[in-house]
Amino acid sequence: MGTSEAxxxxxxxxxxxxxxxxxxxxxxxxxxVVELAAEPIPELITSKAGQLCLLIGDELPxxxxxxxxxxxxxxxxxxxxxDAVSLSDWFSTRDxxxxxxxxxxxxxxxxxxxQEQAEAWLxxxxxxxxxxxxxxxxxxxxxDLIRLEGRDGRAQWPAFQFGARAELIKAINRILxxxxxxxxxxxxxxxxxxxxGGVPATLLGEVDDEVLVDAASTERAEA
Numbered sequence: 001m002g003t004s005e006a007x008x009x010x011x012x013x014x015x016x017x018x019x020x021x022x023x024x025x026x027x028x029x030x031x032x033v034v035e036l037a038a039e040p041i042p043e044l045i046t047s048k049a050g051q052l053c054l055l056i057g058d059e060l061p062x063x064x065x066x067x068x069x070x071x072x073x074x075x076x077x078x079x080x081x082x083d084a085v086s087l088s089d090w091f092s093t094r095d096x097x098x099x100x101x102x103x104x105x106x107x108x109x110x111x112x113x114x115q116e117q118a119e120a121w122l123x124x125x126x127x128x129x130x131x132x133x134x135x136x137x138x139x140x141x142x143x144d145l146i147r148l149e150g151r152d153g154r155a156q157w158p159a160f161q162f163g164a165r166a167e168l169i170k171a172i173n174r175i176l177x178x179x180x181x182x183x184x185x186x187x188x189x190x191x192x193x194x195x196x197g198g199v200p201a202t203l204l205g206e207v208d209d210e211v212l213v214d215a216a217s218t219e220r221a222e223a
Contacts, residue, residue: 003046006053006070007097014100017066021059028055030101037098038124122186123148127156138162143179144170146186158186160201168209175216188219 010017018026032055036048053070060067127148130140140147140157149155161169169189178185189201196203196215203212 002069002071003049003053006057006066007049009066009069010053010056011096011100013065017056017060017064020064021056025055025059033098033101034120035124037094038121119148119150119183122158122183122190123150123156125186125190126159128159128162129154129156133157136162142170144173146173146178146182146189148182148186158190158201160189160204163204165204165209168204168212172212172216175213175220177220188216 021029029052032048032052036045036052039045039048053066057067057070062068128136133140138145140155145161146158147155148158161173163169172189173185176185176188190199192199193215195218196207196211200212200215
């Protein structure tokens with residue numbers, strides 16, 4: 001399945017493809033793209049990109065360039081051969097795809113849409129519920145934990161906070177003022193940090209604790 005080439009066709013001809021889709025399918029595509037953009041695991045990126053393409057392809061005729069690319073073109077995302085699309089290529093493509101499909105056809109996202117996208121990305125991360133915290137003997141109201149509340153009113157706590165480095169994470173959460181800015185703190189932990197060269201939550205135990213503390217302190221000082 002030519003997932004990579006199909007994604008390129010999708011970006012190139014989104015306005016034309018969009019007109020052929022039902023409102024229900026467009027809504028499902030937007031949800032899938034937000035989920036796909038938030039996915040950090042290469043194997044799941046491959047799977048979710050393929051599912052997205054199949055969802056779109058089901059509503060297009062066999063002769064449509066997207067369908068042709070999907071069935072005949074290119075290589076799959078992230079396959080382990082020299083012709084595959086690299087992770088860096090995908091992450092570059094991801095932002096274009098996310099912006100394109102979540103702007104409701106206007107070509108530019110509104111402030112509210114950008115906020116919704118950011119929240120959806122963070123809420124899609126592995127998280128624990130209040131009842132799961134209580135079962136673990138953790139106080140859900142602790143001010144040094146990141147607590148995210150979705151638009152449906154349900155609260156969740158990013159799961160990375162409860163591993164072996166919990167005390168370090170709490171200390172950094174206090175530096176990031178997670179009690180008053182939980183979304184900002186979550187974004188710092190789960191987004192790629194240019195100075196660290198990676199995602200802080202995945203660098204726990206791989207870099208010195210002081211490096212993470214210094215990066216968080218610098219971030220807070222510049223805010």
